[in-house]
Amino acid sequence: MAAARINTNVQIPEPNITKFLFADARLSPIWLVLRIYLGWQWLEAGWGKLNNPAWVGDKAGVAVGGFLERALGKTTGDHPDVTGWYAWFIQNVALPNKVLFSYLVTFGEILVGIALIVGLFAGFAAFFAGLMNAAFLLAGTVSSNPWMFIVATWLVLAWRTAGYLGLDYYLLPRLGVIFRRKAEATS
Structure with a gap:
């Protein structure tokens, strides 16, 4: 049986609804509110850690x-909160490097928070926000992580307009992302 060939010259057009939700600058005020709110949550969490010697400092x-x-204590029972592969990661990678991870979490939260608030590479910052939320969820911590993960995912999808009312308005065109008026986009 011959292997199926994939035509790599095909582009699948984006549906109008996703263009409107994630690429229309008219919705950028909504993304601004979500971006600043999520950014504030991250900045506040990181700032608290920065001022805590158990996270940064002599007891890092x-x-x-x-x-x-x-989290390792949540790996047992009929329905463990932490899966075996993530427990292996915690035991063999994170715990032996807990001082490094302490600084990574603290400064990661602060940098993501600032980037989201000012709209600096908002989609990229939202990706790392979601990555941190996923890591906390995998470690068995629910708290606010599910809704923060959802908002971060939406911001990743709306990367073109999430930072439109922010520094991305000035930076993305310099990196080759072209903002076009709607009439130009349809012609």
């Missing part, structure tokens, strides 16, 4: 180590 690693140890 203590807090994240405790968090990771508690």
Whole structure:
């Protein structure tokens, strides 16, 4: 049986609804509100860690180590909250490097928060926000992570307009992302 060939010259057009939701600058005020709110949540969380010696300073690693140890405690029972492969990652990668992870979490939260608030590479920042939320969820911590993950995912999808009312308005065109008026886009 011959292998099926994939025509790589085909482009599948974006549906009008997704163009409107994720690429229309008229919705950028909605993305601005969501972006700033999510960014503030991350900045506030990171700032709290920055001012806590158990996260950054002479006791760095203590807090994240405790968090990771508690996550390992959620790997047992009929329905464990933490899967085996993630428990392996925690045990063999994160815990032995808990001081590094303490700094990564703290400064990652601060940088993502600032980038989202000012609209600097908003889609990229939202991706890393969602990645952190996923890591916390995989470690068995629900809290606000599900809704923050959802908002981050929406912002990734709306990367073209999520930072339109922010620094992305000035930076994305310099990187080759061209903003066109609607009439130009349809012709």
